[in-house]
Amino acid sequence: MKAVVYEKYGPPNVLNLIEVKKPVPVGNEILVKVSATTVTSGDTRLRSSNFPPLAWLIIRLMFGLFKPKKKILGHEFSGIVEAIGKDVIKYKVGDEVIGTTTMLPTGSYTEYICIPENRKKGVLAFKPKAINFNEAAALPVGGMTALFLLQKAKLTKDQSVLIYGASGSVGSYAVQIAKAYGATVTAVCSSSNFDMVKLLGADAVVDYQIRDYYKMDQRFDIVFDAVGKTSKSKASNILIKDGRFTSVKSLTIPRHQHMNKVCELVEEGKLKPFINKTFPLSDIVEAHKYVDKGRKRGNVVIEIIKQ
Structure with a gap:
């Protein structure tokens, strides 16, 4: 072979x-x-x-x-x-x-x-x-990583979530999973990828090449670093009190229950x-x-x- x-x-x-x-x-x-x-x-x-x-x-x-x-x-x-x-x-x-x-x-x-x-x-x-x-x-890898980290950040319905690096593998899954849970999603990526992340369900988009996301006036329940290129100190500027920062740089331990949930979301048409x-x-x-x-x-x- x-x-x-x-x-x-x-x-x-x-x-x-x-x-x-x-x-x-x-x-x-x-x-x-x-x-x-x-x-x-x-x-x-x-x-x-x-x-x-x-x-x-x-x-x-x-x-x-x-x-x-x-x-x-x-x-x-x-x-x-x-x-x-x-x-x-x-x-x-x-x-x-x-x-x-x-x-x-x-x-x-x-x-x-x-x-x-x-x-x-x-x-x-x-x-x-x-x-x-x-x-x-x-x-498996991107889907489970996104789900694991969003669950670790205690994602729930009606929260506001900012995803930094939303057009990458993990980010593209994170956008869809957050929407499937009923969150409002702001996607940070380059303007060339705006159409893509909107298609995935993003409610708002920010071009990181033009605007520093951590200088926004809006506040978020969760900031998800999907590419490992930002920090908790920057994210803290736009997190609500008790808001949570999560990143692909942290340890992830996806298990079979995460794979099963990801597959379930796919079969339901909520994740692709x-x-x-x-x-x-x-x-x-x-x-x-x-x-x-x-x-x-x-x-x-x-x-x-x-x-």
Whole structure:
């Protein structure tokens, strides 16, 4: 089978498409024929080892000090169950699934992947029928992160929420989830993305290139930093008393209940992944180059099986 591997940290061209041995499911594992995966910011950071100085050594010790321990990137996927281990209970051959590769020895930049039916970290779920495989592949990481952080900020109906970086992957989900909960949403992004975030449900928009959001007169119940590029000190200027700031820079621990809720919102028509660009697996280097520019909207999908 084909898979994208990297033997050293660096720019996108360290990624190579090669032939590797197809895995065989054992025990409680399912073998998934991968339909699509994505290029997340986590993938590009791990590939380049581009982390803040204080975190660099810790992350290198976890993922490989001199070269990557996990040679296949890819944090999320959609696909079809092709085979199952003898102890699998929940899934059967032919089931359509989505999931994350958290704490697995391999990522999802591959044609096939073995996933344990149950594990402490990482999720696996049935694919929502309301979306296609490309859209489904982009759902787990961004969708669960947005939901986890909004719930952590105690999102409730009729609150006012400002989302900084609303046109990115996490931000695009946060806009829709906040609206699904009955909040009023102000989206901060560039003017070129105004139409996009309005389509997702934003009630008001602010161009960060023209106006500093933290100098606004309006006050908010929640300020959500969806790109890790603002701070609690700035957000505090526009938060109500007891208002809450949340950011993708904080620790997130999404669990199966978050994945189930995200899928529920999709089936209800309240949440839909926004796909910016789609690349074939053979163009993985170009896909990483595109994401490295820092201007992607929503999600970038790697299509392994043509939809």
